[in-house]
Amino acid sequence: MAQEPNDADGETVYIADDLYTFMHAGPGRNFRILGSVTAGTKVTMLQRDDTEGFVEIIDDKQRTGWVDARFINDQPSVREAMPELQQNLSDTQISLQDAQQKNDLLNQQILDLNSRNKQMQSELKELQTRHDRIERELANKDNKVQLEWLTRGGIIGLIGIVLGVIVMLIPRKRRRNDGWM
Structure with missing residues (x-):
């Protein structure tokens, strides 16, 4: 005979992953087996009987029964976690594929930039x-221009000296001093 659940609001727990366990009508192995839980x-979990080591549960088929407390686990089972892990x-x-595509694009950009560099x-x-x-041509032209100016200045100076000497050598008319003025 199945016991009525004491509390409809219970804690969510999981049956351990490595077995299936029998669900009993009461807290112990001497109660009738109601079925198994995969x-x-x-x-x-509705309640815990620590003296017998059993836990009252409501399974996924909405059956109420007792299972050995050793087979209760607080962590989600592999079967429960698998869809989330697969997702x-x-x-x-x-x-990763997006990152690889971005990486390939960035590598191509790096190659292009290296080529441009x-x-x-x-x-x-x-x-x-x-x-x-x-700059060398400009420096040479500056030197040539300076040399041309120096040469022209020298030629003009020489011509001035020669003209000055010639002018000094030209005889001058003497003035007479007989005039009143």
Whole structure:
């Protein structure tokens, strides 16, 4: 004869994963077996009989009975956790694929940037070479311009000296001093 449950609001617990256990009509092995509860089944614990070591439960088929307390576990069973774990695995695999695609894209961008960097470094070296060549040409032109100005100044100075000497050598008319003025 089955006992009536003492409390309809009980704590959720699980049957251990590695077995199935018999559900008895009362708290002990000497009570009639009402059926079995499969390993990992989510059950509701109504009360505990510590003297006999049995727990009153309501199983997934809404049957009320007593099972050995050794087979009650607070942790969700593997069977209960498996769908969530599979969903997490699926989500993780999708995230991993997305990350791999992003990684591949970033690696391609890195290769493109490295290629552009090498090209720009080559252009920079070419521009530096041209800059150095143009600076040398400019320095040479400055030297030539200074030399031209120096030469022209020297020629003008020499012409001035020669003209001054020639002018000094030209005889001058003497003035007469007989006039009143």
